[in-house]
Amino acid sequence: MxxxxxxxxxxxxxxxxxxxxxxxxxxxxxxxxxxxxxxxxxxxxxxxxxxxxxxxxxxxxxxxxxxxxxxxxxxxxxxxxxxxxxxxxxxxxxxxxxxxxxxxxxxxxxxxxxxxxxxxxxxxxxxxxxxxxxxxxxxxxxxxxxxxxxxxxxxxxxxxxxxxxxxxxxxxxxxxxxxxxxxxxxxxxxxxxxxxxxxxxxxxxxxxxxxxxxxxxxxxxxxxxxxxxxxLELGFLMRLARRRTESTVGLPGHEAGTGGVPGWAWRKLGGYAARALLTLRADRRRFYLMRAAAALGEVEGYRRLQRDARLAAGRRP
Known part of the structure; x- marks a missing residue:
């Protein structure tokens, strides 16, 4: 063998x-x-x-x-x-x-x-x-x-x-x-x-x-x-950052509660989006758009956990 x-x-x-x-x-x-x-x-x-x-x-x-x-x-x-x-x-x-x-x-x-x-x-x-x-x-x-x-x-x-x-x-x-x-x-x-x-x-x-x-x-x-x-085009990179970050929420080392989206996650998303809109430099805009996409994925991950928790509660006798 x-x-x-x-x-x-x-x-x-x-x-x-x-x-x-x-x-x-x-x-x-x-x-x-x-x-x-x-x-x-x-x-x-x-x-x-x-x-x-x-x-x-x-x-x-x-x-x-x-x-x-x-x-x-x-x-x-x-x-x-x-x-x-x-x-x-x-x-x-x-x-x-x-x-x-x-x-x-x-x-x-x-x-x-x-x-x-x-x-x-x-x-x-x-x-x-x-x-x-x-x-x-x-x-x-x-x-x-x-x-x-x-x-x-x-x-x-x-x-x-x-x-x-x-x-x-x-x-x-x-x-x-x-x-x-x-x-x-x-x-x-x-x-x-x-x-x-x-x-x-x-x-x-x-x-x-x-x-x-x-x-x-x-x-x-x-x-x-x-x-x-x-x-390596920006649109694809943002979709990837959003999807991959969403999939990590709830994994070991990235534990999260099921009580909804934490306030800090919304603040992070808003902060990155504002920086992307306000900067005049292309490298900063690209960076903050990517960070905003990842933060949006994190928000969606918390929403997924909340939906899963509701579904699990509905199945309990």
């Missing part, structure tokens, strides 16, 4: 998925053995045909693929959790490219840190020069987080906790002996198709750490994330 299975969940991104698989095939292969499992989630763009042809061609890593018809990334992830039999499982997203040393770095980290139930690596944007100049601005009005996942905790390995950093879902390895304790991904969270949902990975990591799993950062596990120029 191989040591490692790389899991890639995908939805209607055949071209990007092919790049991801190409990068895994080109990476150095550990002697312990690696295979790849792709879960095609409600795909309608030729992904199935591409995977069928690719699984039959020689030379690449052993590739198996499954179709998950129920739309939602968490459904695809949970199917993968049930199917993997190797001691290590690596999650890689379909819009990332693995570095040449990525696979070997996973095996090395697992061997060197036997206490690590979870391992994450470094994830950097795959800049190609088409991005607007402001994305590289390090100043006080920089836009964060960008819709290009970035994770870099330095050049040295270290243990991570939630107060330091949590990786994204496509940048993690888990020892499969822990899966029964951690449980599946929440199907109430996460993207459905290409919408802007999220937080299924954060909730899963927090749950894992809550049952005793330890998270090790291995910087040699390097991936590069695809940059979509359309996602």
């Amino acid at each position: 191989n040591l490692l299975t790389v899991v890639v969940c995908t939805h209607d991104r055949a071209a990007l998925l092919a790049r991801t698989l190409d990068s895994l095939d080109a990476a150095r292969r550990p002697a312990e053995g690696v295979d790849v499992l792709v879960v095609a989630n409600h795909c309608r763009d030729g992904t199935h045909e591409m995977l069928q042809a690719r699984s039959a061609r020689p030379g690449g890593l052993p590739l198996r693929w499954l179709a998950e018809p129920k739309k939602g990334k968490s459904h695809a992830l949970n199917l993968a959790l049930r199917e993997v039999r190797t001691p290590l499982l690596a999650f890689v997203d379909d819009d990332q490219r693995a570095d040449a040393g990525f696979l070997q770095a996973i095996v090395d980290a697992a061997r060197e840190q036997p206490e690590a139930a979870l391992i994450c690596g470094r994830l950097v944007p795959d800049w190609d020069g088409r991005e607007p100049p402001w994305v590289h601005d390090p100043g006080p009005y920089r836009i964060y987080p960008l819709p290009v996942p970035t994770f870099d905790c330095g050049d040295a390995g270290r243990w991570l906790t939630p107060d330091i950093a949590l990786p994204s879902g496509g940048n993690a390895v888990v020892r499969t002996e822990w899966l029964a304790r951690i449980g599946p991904f929440s199907t109430e969270l996460g993207p459905v198709g290409h919408d802007l949902g999220g937080s299924e990975d954060s909730e899963w990591f927090l749950r894992a750490l809550g049952v005793g799993a330890r998270l090790w950062y291995a910087p040699a596990m390097l991936q590069r994330h695809h940059v979509d120029p359309e996602r």
Whole structure:
């Protein structure tokens, strides 16, 4: 049996998925053995045909693929959790490219840190020069987080906790002996198709750490994330900030009551919106519009909790 299975969940991104698989095939292969499992989630763009042809061609890593018809990334992830039999499982997203040393770095980290139930690596944007100049601005009005996942905790390995950093879902390895304790991904969270949902990975990591799993950062596990120029337009960035912030309200570490929207949340929203209207500088306006969108998402998150509480109260005998 191989040591490692790389899991890639995908939805209607055949071209990007092919790049991801190409990068895994080109990476150095550990002697312990690696295979790849792709879960095609409600795909309608030729992904199935591409995977069928690719699984039959020689030379690449052993590739198996499954179709998950129920739309939602968490459904695809949970199917993968049930199917993997190797001691290590690596999650890689379909819009990332693995570095040449990525696979070997996973095996090395697992061997060197036997206490690590979870391992994450470094994830950097795959800049190609088409991005607007402001994305590289390090100043006080920089836009964060960008819709290009970035994770870099330095050049040295270290243990991570939630107060330091949590990786994204496509940048993690888990020892499969822990899966029964951690449980599946929440199907109430996460993207459905290409919408802007999220937080299924954060909730899963927090749950894992809550049952005793330890998270090790291995910087040699390097991936590069695809940059979509359309996602760097202000309108998209604001929609993303609103949706992602809304999804975090109520998660562990972001607990909230169910008594409605706190006054401070409304004040924060109003303050950011006023600053965006009153400033004459483009970088400040962009920054405060993003903060206002995130604050609006927070307000909507509190409203969601209040609705859920009312519904739960109505179901009680």
